[in-house]
Structure formats: structure tokens, C-alpha cells
Amino acid sequence: MATAEPVRVREESLVERTTCVVVGGGPAGMVVGLILARAGIHVTVLEKHADFLRDFRGDTIHPTTLELLDELGLIERFAAMPHNRVEEVRIPLEDGSTLRVGDLRRLRHPYPYIAMAPQWDFLNLLAEAGEAEPTFQLRMETEVTGLLRDGDRVTGVRCRRYGAAAAEPEYELRADLTIAADGRESLVRREAGLPVREFPVNADAWWFRLPTDGKVGETLMPRIVDGRFYVVIPRDGYLQIAHLIPKGADERLRARGVQVLRTEVAAAIPEAAEAARQLELADVKVLDVRVNRLRRWYADGLLCIGDAAHAMSPIGGVGVNLAVQDAVAAAGRLAGPLQAGTASTRDSRAVQRRRMFPTWATQTMQRGMHRGLDRVIEGGRGFRVPRQLQTLLRAVPQLTWVPARLVGIGALPEHAPRFARRQWTPARSG
Numbered sequence: 391m392a393t394a395e396p397v398r399v400r401e402e403s404l405v406e407r408t409t410c411v412v413v414g415g416g417p418a419g420m421v422v423g424l425i426l427a428r429a430g431i432h433v434t435v436l437e438k439h440a441d442f443l444r445d446f447r448g449d450t451i452h453p454t455t456l457e458l459l460d461e462l463g464l465i466e467r468f469a470a471m472p473h474n475r476v477e478e479v480r481i482p483l484e485d486g487s488t489l490r491v492g493d494l495r496r497l498r499h500p501y502p503y504i505a506m507a508p509q510w511d512f513l514n515l516l517a518e519a520g521e522a523e524p525t526f527q528l529r530m531e532t533e534v535t536g537l538l539r540d541g542d543r544v545t546g547v548r549c550r551r552y553g554a555a556a557a558e559p560e561y562e563l564r565a566d567l568t569i570a571a572d573g574r575e576s577l578v579r580r581e582a583g584l585p586v587r588e589f590p591v592n593a594d595a596w597w598f599r600l601p602t603d604g605k606v607g608e609t610l611m612p613r614i615v616d617g618r619f620y621v622v623i624p625r626d627g628y629l630q631i632a633h634l635i636p637k638g639a640d641e642r643l644r645a646r647g648v649q650v651l652r653t654e655v656a657a658a659i660p661e662a663a664e665a666a667r668q669l670e671l672a673d674v675k676v677l678d679v680r681v682n683r684l685r686r687w688y689a690d691g692l693l694c695i696g697d698a699a700h701a702m703s704p705i706g707g708v709g710v711n712l713a714v715q716d717a718v719a720a721a722g723r724l725a726g727p728l729q730a731g732t733a734s735t736r737d738s739r740a741v742q743r744r745r746m747f748p749t750w751a752t753q754t755m756q757r758g759m760h761r762g763l764d765r766v767i768e769g770g771r772g773f774r775v776p777r778q779l780q781t782l783l784r785a786v787p788q789l790t791w792v793p794a795r796l797v798g799i800g801a802l803p804e805h806a807p808r809f810a811r812r813q814w815t816p817a818r819s820g
């Protein structure tokens with residue numbers, strides 16, 4: 391049964407079967423689906439949206455993920471997509487100067503930069519690569535509404551397809567393993583009753599974009615203007631802005647009106663002042679920043695990965711990379727047992743064990759940075775970096791390798807399993 395094709399086993403009650411069902415077609419779900427399919431495993435990815443075209447998602451593709459794309463034979467296609475490179479990170483100091491804290495060019499790595507690419511392009515690329523695999527199925531507009539169980543064991547999901555007109559009847563998709571990659575609001579982890587550990591954070595983020603005709607740079611530098619903190623992310627044809635605000639302040643700040651917003655943004659980002667004057671409050675999305683993680687990422691028949699296992703702060707832009715790394719580790723560990731029909735909680739536990747340290751290390755770093763942000767967000771002052779450290783970083787710029795390595799590559803980078811490495815042949819060529 392383990393490698394049977396997904397077939398409808400009982401027409402009247404709409405029951406289907408596959409080997410692995412993946413809930414959520416984000417970075418984690420698409421990568422785990424593609425790699426498992428390359429092992430010949432029948433995998434069905436369910437994504438509730440009709441397309442990947444959602445704005446305001448993580449758009450940073452880190453060196454480790456770029457290397458993975460290379461290993462999967464997808465890097466040339468990625469390189470042809472519109473993207474920008476960020477090669478260094480600077481921070482504003484309280485005396486008004488800036489300090490380079492991370493220089494990715496110093497990494498001994500084939501891809502020593504962070505690529506800023508719209509997430510939908512990245513996901514479309516993975517979807518196209520998946521199409522080339524006969525055992526890969528992506529079902530868009532299909533929302534998972536609950537879990538199937540046999541005693542304590544999760545045996546698949548209940549789901550419903552939303553066609554153009556209305557929701558179709560619910561059906562059951564049974565599987566040897568269910569992978570929850572349905573993001574930080576994960577319905578699956580809630581339904582499975584997996585306990586979450588929340589960490590307090592002091593900020594939320596406003597997200598908006600400002601079109602610009604000019605060339606955008608390759609430095610990612612937060613700026614503090616009139617006591618407000620912005621991160622300006624260069625993208626093709628526009629600037630993506632993250633404006634950190636105190637936790638829970640969204641409503642209060644909006645109540646000041648659109649003119650205040652426009653004036654503040656135009657002053658902070660003068661190179662896009664004209665666009666700032668067209669900004670509407672409706673263009674500004676609020677991100678409820680959260681840092682949390684599951685104590686246990688698995689149950690019998692179920693494994694959570696990516697944001698479903700651990701929501702990350704946007705600091706460092708590491709959410710996509712971590713989700714992808716979880717997916718690679720999960721696929722590498724589970725492909726054999728799924729093929730043999732022996733996948734068990736031992737395998738899922740092994741995935742959590744492997745990925746817990748990088749998750750813990752990254753979240754610990756983020757929580758430390760949030761504490762450092764207090765004076766910036768609340769007080770509108772620049773970062774305070776001890777003078778000796780500033781002098782050291784300026785005198786020995788090689789040290790900027792360390793933060794670049796922590797953010798760009800992270801702890802325990804994952805590599806594509808051997809069985810998944812191949813050049814990609816587009817499914818619909820010719």
C-alpha cells in the first residue's frame with residue numbers, strides 16, 4: 391500500500407489514498423513534496439489558495455537555499471528570474487553613523503549573497519519542477535479542514551476543493567504520513583493538540599512597498615528616522631519596506647491618519663518620496679510578529695515542519711530558509727521508510743532532533759536582537775554597540791564573516807539527498 395498511486399477507493403464516500411500528504415504549499419511543503427517525489431514516493435501537496443501570488447511573504451533566499459536549488463538542478467532557472475542580491479548588512483548607530491555587521495562576500499560559499507526574490511516566483515519554480523515528477527501532485531484551492539484518525543494515529547486529512555463557483559464536497563485523503571507545512575496558523579498542529587511554547591516579542595511590523603525607477607543597492611540597512619525604524623529591502627522595481635512598530639500599536643498608529651503616514655515615510659525614504667505620497671493605509675499590512683515552537687513536532691502518523699513547527703521573527707529574514715532546511719531534512723530521513731512502508735514516529739522524532747538545534751539557535755539569536763531593539767522601537771534611538779566592538783569590526787572587517795555565516799548559512803545546513811540531485815527537465819517543454 392505504501393507506494394500505491396493515489397486512487398479513489400470508494401466513489402460514493404470520496405476517499406482517496408496516497409503515500410504522503412503535505413498540508414500547505416509554502417516553501418516547506420513544496421520542497422518536501424518535490425524531494426519525496428524524486429524518490430518515487432506518491433506525494434500530494436494541498437494548498438488552499440488558487441495561486442502563490444500573495445504579497446508580503448518572506449522573500450529572502452539565503453545561500454543555503456541557493457545551494458540547494460543548485461543541487462536540485464534548478465539554479466539556472468532561478469537565476470533567470472527577477473531578483474536582487476544583498477551582500478552586506480549595516481546597522482545605524484546612535485551617533486548617526488553606520489556599521490557593517492555582516493559581509494556575505496566573505497563566506498566561502500558558491501552563493502555568497504542573499505537573493506531577494508518574490509516568494510511566488512520561488513514557489514512557482516518548485517511547482518514546475520514537481521510537475522516533472524510522475525508521483526508529485528499539487529492540488530491548489532484545496533483546503534484541509536481536519537485530520538483523519540484511527541485511534542491515536544493520524545491517517546490523513548479531510549479536505550475540500552474550492553472551485554470557481556463554490557466549495558465542492560469534502561473528501562478524505564488517507565496517507566501513511568501527513569506532513570503539516572501549513573504555516574504559523576497551522577490548523578493541523580491545533581487539531582493534533584501539539585503544545586506550543588510562545589516567547590514574548592516587543593514588535594510588530596508594518597509591510598508595504600514603494601515603487602521606484604532608480605537602481606536599488608545591494609546593502610540591507612535598517613534606518614532610523616525621527617525615532618522610527620525601517621528596513622528597506624531592495625527589490626526589482628520597488629522597495630519593500632518593513633517598519634517595526636511597538637507590539638499591538640497598529641490601531642493607534644493608523645488612527646493618526648494617512649497624511650501622517652505619508653509624511654513620515656517620505657522623510658524616511660527620500661529616494662521613494664513621490665511613491666510615499668501616494669501610499670494608502672490599506673496598502674500597509676500588519677505582521678503580528680511571533681516567535682514560538684512546538685515542544686513536540688510529531689504525533690503518530692504526523693510531522694510538522696517550517697512555520698507550523700516554529701514561527702520565526704522576521705529579524706534576519708530566516709523563516710524561508712529554516713522552513714526549507716526542515717523540508718530537506720524531513721525528506722532525506724523519511725524517503726526510505728516511506729518507500730519501505732515502515733515510516734514511524736521514530737523517523738519523525740529523528741527529524742525534530744536534527745532540526746531542533748538550528749531552530750533553537752536561530753530563535754535565541756532573534757530573541758536577543760528583539761531585546762536590543764527595545765531602545766530602537768520604543769525610544770527611536772540607534773543601536774548601541776560597545777565602542778570596542780565597533781573599533782574591532784572596523785579594524786578587522788574579516789569578523790563580519792561571523793554574523794554573515796550565522797544568518798546566511800545558519801547552524802547545520804542541509805543538502806539535497808543524492809536521489810534528488812538531477813538536472814530539471816521542464817515537464818511542458820515542447
Ligand SMILES: Cc1cc2nc3c(=O)[nH]c(=O)nc-3n(C[C@H](O)[C@H](O)[C@H](O)COP(=O)(O)OP(=O)(O)OC[C@H]3O[C@@H](n4cnc5c(N)ncnc54)[C@H](O)[C@@H]3O)c2cc1C
Pocket residue numbers: 413414415416417418419436437438439446447448449450532533534535571572573574576577597677695696697698702704706707708709710711713
Ligand atoms: C509579512 C511577512 C514577512 C516575512 N518576511 C520574511 C522574510 O523577509 N524572510 C523570511 O525568510 N521569512 C519571512 N517571513 C516568514 C516566512 O514567510 C515564513 O517563515 C515561511 O514562508 C515559512 O514557510 P512555510 O512553508 O513553513 O509556511 P508558509 O509560507 O506560511 O506556507 C504555509 C502554506 O500553507 C497554506 N495553508 C495554510 N492552511 C492551510 C489549510 N488548512 N489547507 C491547505 N493549505 C493551507 C497557506 O496558504 C500557505 O501557502 C515573513 C512572513 C510574513 C507573514
